[in-house]
Amino acid sequence: MTKAMRWGILGAARIAETAVAPAIHMAEGAVLAAVATRDPGGRADRFLARYPGLRVVAGYEALVADPGIDAVYIPLPNHLHVEWTLRALAAGKHVLCEKPIALRADEIDRLIAAREAAGRLAAEAFMVVHHPQWQRARALVAEGAIGPLAHVEGVFTYSNTDPANIRNRAETGGGGLRDIGVYPAVTTRFVTGAEPRRLVADIRWQDGVDTFARVWADFPGFTASFHVSMRLAARQEMVFHGAEGWLRLTAPFNAGLYGEAGIEIRRADGRRSLEAFPAVDQYRLMVEAFGRSAATGAPFACPLEFSKGNQAMMDAIFAAGAAAAT
Numbered sequence: 001m002t003k004a005m006r007w008g009i010l011g012a013a014r015i016a017e018t019a020v021a022p023a024i025h026m027a028e029g030a031v032l033a034a035v036a037t038r039d040p041g042g043r044a045d046r047f048l049a050r051y052p053g054l055r056v057v058a059g060y061e062a063l064v065a066d067p068g069i070d071a072v073y074i075p076l077p078n079h080l081h082v083e084w085t086l087r088a089l090a091a092g093k094h095v096l097c098e099k100p101i102a103l104r105a106d107e108i109d110r111l112i113a114a115r116e117a118a119g120r121l122a123a124e125a126f127m128v129v130h131h132p133q134w135q136r137a138r139a140l141v142a143e144g145a146i147g148p149l150a151h152v153e154g155v156f157t158y159s160n161t162d163p164a165n166i167r168n169r170a171e172t173g174g175g176g177l178r179d180i181g182v183y184p185a186v187t188t189r190f191v192t193g194a195e196p197r198r199l200v201a202d203i204r205w206q207d208g209v210d211t212f213a214r215v216w217a218d219f220p221g222f223t224a225s226f227h228v229s230m231r232l233a234a235r236q237e238m239v240f241h242g243a244e245g246w247l248r249l250t251a252p253f254n255a256g257l258y259g260e261a262g263i264e265i266r267r268a269d270g271r272r273s274l275e276a277f278p279a280v281d282q283y284r285l286m287v288e289a290f291g292r293s294a295a296t297g298a299p300f301a302c303p304l305e306f307s308k309g310n311q312a313m314m315d316a317i318f319a320a321g322a323a324a325a326t
Contacts, residue, residue, distance in 0.1 A: 005094070005291045006070045008034040008063045010084060012043035013075035015098065020073055020125070023283035025051060029291045036063035060084065064091045071294065073125070074098060077166045078173030082107050089118040094294045096287075098125050100178050101304075105312040112304050121294040124307040128183060128253060129190050130289055131282040133261045136275065137240065138191045140247060145265065147244030149192065154184030154226030156253055158234045163207070167230060170208030176230040177203070177210050177314060183253045184215075184226035185317075186302075186310045187238060194219045196313055203321030206231075215317055234258065244268045255282060 007024045009016045012035055024032045034055040037044045044056050057063040064072060064087050071094035074084050082102050088095045089111075101124040102108050115122040128134055141149055158180070166172040167179050189195065196217040204212040212229040238252040245267040255261035261277040293300040 004029050004031045005294065006031050006033040006068060007287075008036065008057070008066060008069035008072050008093075010036050010060050010063060010072055010074045010088075011076050012037050012047060013098075014043075016073065016075040017043055017046060019127075019283045020075065020287070021047065021051070023281060023287045024073070026281070027284050027287040027291070029295075030287055033069060034063055034066065036060050061087075064088050064093065070094060071096065071290070078103060078178055079171070082111065085111055085122055086114050089114045089120055089122055092118060092120065094120045094290070095122040096125050096290055097122070099182050100124070100173075100311060100314070101307055102311055103173050103178070105308050105315050108304055108308040108311060112308075115304060121290065121300065122304060123290065123293075123300055124302055124304070125286065126182075126186055126302045126307075127282040127286045128187055129301040130285040131255055131261065131277070131280060133249060133252070133255065133263055133275075133277045133280075134187060134190060136277075137247060137249060137263060140263070140265070141191050141240055141242075144244075146240060146242030146246055147268075149222045149240060149242050151222055151241045152188050152192075152224040152226075153239040153241070154188070154224070154237065154252075155228070156180040156183055156226070156236045157229040157232040159232060160230045168207070168209055175209040175211075176228050177213050177317060179230070180253070181213055181215070181226075181228040181317070182310060182314060184224075184228070184238065185313050187252060188217075188219075188224050189306075189309060189313070190301075191240065192219065192222070194221070195309055196224070196316065199313070199316045199320045200324065201317045201321035202324060203318070210321075213317070213321065215320075217313075255280060 036057040072088040074097040167174045198218040200216040202214045203210045211231045214227045217224040238249045248264045250262045251259040263275045265273045
């Protein structure tokens, strides 16, 4: 029997409290062992109330050095991701880091080198690629269920006007593109296996962070467009439009929270079908896949090389937006 992976969480961030810690706790082959905090009390107390026996470690450094921890999950503000991924790898830990794992594509080269030197698994926590709705969407497009793909459309919006929130702070790497724009990008690339050749972007800024963005992209053989915002009512949807039909993912990113995950398929002859994916915890699936990959070397759905491609696309979007504004 493979020994259970002992997980430590680097910081008591909300995403850790509400999504990833419960996933680790429920995942097969995983043990939620410790959470590190620089501010005892508050969220750390809520972790303790939910997970009796959980250790609260004072400081991130102590958790990274802890011999009782095999893997570290990093939900820290964006600008700290590279630093603490490197520190954890150097300490011999496996690392699962929240997106975006880096703020520029070239930073991921350092992470790949550190991963290879440490002989540990390091990856970005894109939970969506582990959800069966996205694996099914990829299979449908690949098998020609909608004919040759012509266009992809996406939207991901929510409203967050709190100036203290890290997503609204430029110094922490905030902004809508880094928080949610990565999802239409990563899922388009995941389904098609393609990379964009040309990008156009319209980005609107407020106090140093992007709050609304429209993106148009040319991929080999098809086009894509999406918009994201941190100042609009919550909406999310992805559509893949082919010559012989189209498919629509109704809750593509926050499956379960936004609505039940499902794929609507419309054929050119008018036939309609709906595939539902109820009660799927994509975070738990991600944690279990990470543990298997770390233990056996099995392929992970979102390796750092795939993440570098996504960050390269985000870098190009920012560059296109800057060029359009001049």
